[in-house]
Amino acid sequence: xxxxxxxxxxxxxxxxxxxxxxxxxxxSRGGRLRPVTRTLGILLLExxxxxxxxxxxxxxEQFYPSWQAxxxxxxxxxxxxxxxxxxxxxxxxxxxxxxxxxxxxxxxLAHAPAVSVPADYLSRPDVAFPVVxxxxxxxxPTRRTPGAxxxxxAPTAATTATALRTLPAELERDLRVAATGWDxxxxxxxxxxxxxxVPAGLAVLDRPTDALPPALKAxxxxxxxxxxxx
Amino acid sequence: xxxxLALAAVLVTAAALAVLWNRLRALGRGLLSLAAVLxxxxxxxxxxNQLTETFPSAAAAVPVAAGTGGSQMLAVTxxxxxxxxxxxxxxxxxxxxxLSAERLPVVEAFHGVPGTPQxxxxxxxxxxxxxxxxxxxxxxxxxxxxxxxTPNPTLDTECTNLRGGPQTETFLTVDVPAYAKAHYxxxxxRAAWGLTGYSAGxxxxxxxxxxxxxxxxxxxxxSGYASAGITIGDGSEHTTNNPFWxxxxxxxxxxxxxxxxxxxxxxxxxxxxxxxAEARAPLAVTTAVVAHGGHSSAVWRQMEAPAFxxxxxxxxxxxx
Numbered sequence: 001x002x003x004x005x006x007x008x009x010x011x012x013x014x015x016x017x018x019x020x021x022x023x024x025x026x027x028s029r030g031g032r033l034r035p036v037t038r039t040l041g042i043l044l045l046e047x048x049x050x051x052x053x054x055x056x057x058x059x060x061e062q063f064y065p066s067w068q069a070x071x072x073x074x075x076x077x078x079x080x081x082x083x084x085x086x087x088x089x090x091x092x093x094x095x096x097x098x099x100x101x102x103x104x105x106x107x108x109l110a111h112a113p114a115v116s117v118p119a120d121y122l123s124r125p126d127v128a129f130p131v132v133x134x135x136x137x138x139x140x141p142t143r144r145t146p147g148a149x150x151x152x153x154a155p156t157a158a159t160t161a162t163a164l165r166t167l168p169a170e171l172e173r174d175l176r177v178a179a180t181g182w183d184x185x186x187x188x189x190x191x192x193x194x195x196x197x198v199p200a201g202l203a204v205l206d207r208p209t210d211a212l213p214p215a216l217k218a219x220x221x222x223x224x225x226x227x228x229x230x
Numbered sequence: 231x232x233x234x235l236a237l238a239a240v241l242v243t244a245a246a247l248a249v250l251w252n253r254l255r256a257l258g259r260g261l262l263s264l265a266a267v268l269x270x271x272x273x274x275x276x277x278x279n280q281l282t283e284t285f286p287s288a289a290a291a292v293p294v295a296a297g298t299g300g301s302q303m304l305a306v307t308x309x310x311x312x313x314x315x316x317x318x319x320x321x322x323x324x325x326x327x328x329l330s331a332e333r334l335p336v337v338e339a340f341h342g343v344p345g346t347p348q349x350x351x352x353x354x355x356x357x358x359x360x361x362x363x364x365x366x367x368x369x370x371x372x373x374x375x376x377x378x379x380t381p382n383p384t385l386d387t388e389c390t391n392l393r394g395g396p397q398t399e400t401f402l403t404v405d406v407p408a409y410a411k412a413h414y415x416x417x418x419x420r421a422a423w424g425l426t427g428y429s430a431g432x433x434x435x436x437x438x439x440x441x442x443x444x445x446x447x448x449x450x451x452x453s454g455y456a457s458a459g460i461t462i463g464d465g466s467e468h469t470t471n472n473p474f475w476x477x478x479x480x481x482x483x484x485x486x487x488x489x490x491x492x493x494x495x496x497x498x499x500x501x502x503x504x505x506x507a508e509a510r511a512p513l514a515v516t517t518a519v520v521a522h523g524g525h526s527s528a529v530w531r532q533m534e535a536p537a538f539x540x541x542x543x544x545x546x547x548x549x550x
Contacts, residue, residue, distance in 0.1 A: 027251075038248030039241075046240065046270045065494040065524045072528035074492065075521035078536050080368070127367065130547075147547075180486070180514070180544060201486050201514025201544070211421035214370035214547025219539030220363070222490065222532070225506060225517035 003067050004059045012055050016048040081218040083128045086175035092117055096142045099151065101170040108158035110138035116150045117175070118215070130212040131177045133167075133194075133203070135186030143185075145209050149177050161193035168198060181213040233280060236273035243269045283352060284344035284383045299361035300325030303351065306413075308377065310405030313397040319377040319406065320347045321414070322357060324364050326371035332548035333415055335422035337541055338375045338406060340431030343386045347376035353527045354428075359534050368535075369542040373416050377406050379434065386460050389434035390471050393463025402434070403442050421447050421546040426537055428452040428530045432498075433459075436473050436487060436505065443483035448544040450488040450537040452530050456501035474501070477508035484512035486544045490533040494522040516540060 001008045023041030030037040057063075064070040086092075088099075096116035104112060118129055131151065134143040138154040151171065155164075171177055182203040184191045195203045243266040251259060279285050296302055304321040327334060339356070341349050350356040356374070363369035379398055380387045387398040411418050423446050425435040432454025439449030456474040458467040469475050487509070489502040502517070509515040518536060523529035 035245070035248045038251070039245045042244040042247055042266065043241070046244070046266070050270065050274055061525070062494075062496055063525045065496075066522055068522050069492075069494065069524035069526060069528070072523070072526070074523035074528055074532045076519075076523075076532060078532060178543065196511065199514070200509075200511035204484070207421070210549055211419060211546040213543055213545060216370065216539075216543055217367040219368050219543060220536045221539075222518035222520060222536050225503070225519060 003055075003070060004062065004065055009052070009055050009059060012048065012052040016045065016052050019045045019048055076222060078220040078222055080220050083126050083176050083218045085125065086173065086177075088174045089122075089125070089176065092121065092175070094119055094122065096144070096152075099174070101174060103166045103170050106163050106166065107153075108156050108160075108163065110154035110156050113154075114142040114152040115175070116142055116144045116152075118145075118147050118149065121149070121176075124215065125176075126217050127215045128176045128178045128218070129215045131171065131182040132209060132212070133182055133184045135184070135188060135191050135194075145212075147215060148183075148209065148212055149175055155188075155190055159190060161190060161197040164190075164194050165197050168202060178213060178216075183207045183209060183212055233273070233276050236269065236276045239269040240266070240273050281353075282342075282344045283346050283348040286346055286348040297325075297357045297361045299365050300328070301357060301361050301364075302327075303357050306409075308401070308406055308409045310401045311408070312404040313401035315381055315396055315398070315401045315405070317378040317381060317401065318347070319375055319409075320351065321410075322360055322374040322376070323414070324360065324371040324373070326364070326548070327373065327415065330371075330548070331415070332371070332550055333417045333422075334371050334373045334548050335424070335542070335545045336373045336375065336407075336410060336416050337424045337426055337538070337545075338377065338402065338435075340379055340389065340402075340425070340427030340434040341376070342427075342429030342431050343380075343388075344383055345429075345431075346383060347378055349527075350376050354531055354534055356534065360538065363535050363538055363542075368539045370545075370547045372538075372542060372545075373410070373414055375406060375410055377402060379431070386430065388430060388458040388460050388462075388467075388471070389438060390458060390460075390462050390466070395463070399438065399441075403438060403445055407445065417546060417549055419546065420445050422549075424448040424450070424541045424545050426450040426452070426541060427454070428533075429454070429498075429525065433457075433473075436489075437471060439485050439487065440473055440476050440483060441470070443485045446485065447546075448486040448488070448541055450490070450541050451502065452490050452533045452537060453492065453495055453498040453525055454489070454502065455498060456505050474504055474508065477505060477510075477513075482510050482513035486514040486516070488516045488518065488537055488540045488544075490518040490520070490537060492520040492523045492525070492529045495525045495529070498525065 098112045099115040130148045132145045132148045134152045143150045143152045195205045302323045391397040391399045427435040432451035435449040436451045491498045491502045
C-alpha cells in the first residue's frame with residue numbers, strides 16, 4: 001500500500017473513527033479496568049488522529065513519497081572514483097617536455113606544444129591538476145605555472161578553434177588534468193573562440209592564474225541526468 | 231528531553247481524563263479535554279521542530295564545536311549594515327585555517343524553510359562531512375558560512391529583498407561577505423566564492439548565483455525549485471527572482487551550477503530538469519540524481535559530499 005495513496009489515508013481515517021466509536025461505546029464499561037481501557041482508547045485515538053493528519057500532509061507535500069523514503073533509503077550510493085593515470089605519467093619528468101599527441105597535425109601549430117607539469121605532479125599520483133593553456137607567438141619561451149599543468153601552444157594562421165576542440169580530450173588522456181576550469185591565456189580571437197567552442201565551464205579566458213581551481217582527488221559523484229534517462 | 235516532557239503530558243492528560251471523567255462537571259470535562267488536545271498539539275509541534283530545527287533550543291545552539299579533524303564551528307552574529315538585519319551565523323573553519331597562512335575559498339550554505347542553520351549542523355552532520363572530504367583531498371580547505379536567512383523563522387523570504395520586509399538578499403550577498411572578509415582569512419575574489427543550499431535554500435543558491443555572477447562563481451542546489459513560491463511584493467517572483475525566467479529571458483552568466491534532486495521528489499525534480507534544459511553557454515550545469523528518498527534529510531545527506539566536492543572543483547583554491 002502506497003504511503004501517499006488514498007487507500008492508506010482512508011484506512012487511517014476509518015481506524016480513527018472506529019477507535020473513537022469504540023472508546024465512546026466502552027467509556028462506561030470495563031469495571032475496575034475502566035481507567036486503563038479509557039486511557040488506552042484516548043491515547044490510541046490521539047495517535048490515529050495525528051497519523052491521519054500526518055499522512056494527509058505528507059500526501060500533499062510529498063516529503064516522503066514512499067516507504068523507502070520514510071526509512072531513509074535513497075537507493076543510491078555516492079561513488080568515489082579514482083583519478084585515472086595519464087598515458088604519459090610514466091615518462092613525465094619534472095620540467096617541461098614536447099607534447100606530440102596523435103591529433104597534433106590537425107592543429108596546424110608552428111611547432112609541437114610544450115607542456116610543463118607542477119613540481120609535485122609525480123609525488124601526487126591520485127590528483128588531477130588544473131590546466132593553463134597559453135597561446136603564444138612562435139619562439140616564445142615555455143610557460144610554467146605553479147600548481148598547474150601548463151600547455152604552451154604556438155598557433156599559426158591555419159589554426160582554428162574548431163580543430164583545437166580535440167585538445168582537451170587529448171590532454172586528459174595523456175596527463176592527469178582537471179576537466180573544468182582551464183585558464184586560456186592569449187588575447188587573440190583564437191583564445192576567445194576556443195573558450196566558446198568547448199563545453200561550458202571547461203575553459204575561462206584570461207583568468208588570473210591564482211584563480212585556478214585546486215588540484216584535487218576524484219570527487220564523490222552521484223548518477224547524472226543522462227544516466228537516469230538511459 | 232522536551233519531546234519526552236510533551237509525551238508525558240499527553241499520557242497524564244489522557245489518564246486524568248479517564249480517571250476524573252465521572253467526578254467532573256461539564257466545565258471540568260471540557261477543560262481537561264482541551265488540555266488533552268493541547269498536549270497532543272504540543273507534542274506534534276515539538277517533534278516537527280526537532281525535525282526542521284525551526285526554533286532551536288538553547289542547548290542546541292552550540293557556540294563553538296571542535297571537529298575531530300581539527301576544524302571549528304563558530305557561532306557569530308552578523309550586524310548587517312546594508313540590510314539593517316542582525317542575524318546569527320555559524321562559521322566552519324577547517325583545520326587548515328589554523329595550520330596555514332593561506333587565504334581560503336568560501337561557500338555560503340543556506341537552510342530550508344522552515345528551518346535554521348542548525349539543520350546543517352545536526353541533521354546533515356555537515357562538520358564531519360566537510361572534515362572528511364577535505365582530509366581525503368576531494369575538497370580544498372574551505373571556510374563555510376551558515377547564515378540565518380530570515381529574522382523570523384516562520385517568515386519565508388526565499389533570500390530575496392521583500393518589499394516592506396527584510397532585505398535578505400542584501401544581507402546574504404553584501405553583509406555576510408563583508409563580515410566574513412573583515413573577520414576571517416579568506417579570499418575576496420568572486421572566483422573563490424560559491425553558494426549551496428537544500429530545499430528553499432537551494433532556490434536561494436541558484437537564484438543568487440544567477441543574479442550575482444560578479445560575487446559568486448558557482449552554486450549547488452540540493453532539491454531546489456525554479457521559482458520562489460512566495461509573494462515578494464514587487465512581482466519579481468515572476469521575473470528577476472525566478473531562475474527559470476532569468477534563463478529564458480536574460481543573458482546567461484558565466485557561472486557553474488550543480489543541480490541535485492531525488493527522482494521521486496516531483497516538484498524539485500521537474501524544476502531542476504527545466505533549469506538544466508534551459509542552460510546555455512557560458513552557464514555550465516551539472517546534474518545529479520538520487521533514486522528515491524523524497525524531500526528529506528536522507529537525500530540531502532546523500533548529496534552533501536558530492537555537492538561540496540563539486541563546488542570545490544569549481545572554485546579557486548587556497549591562495550598562499
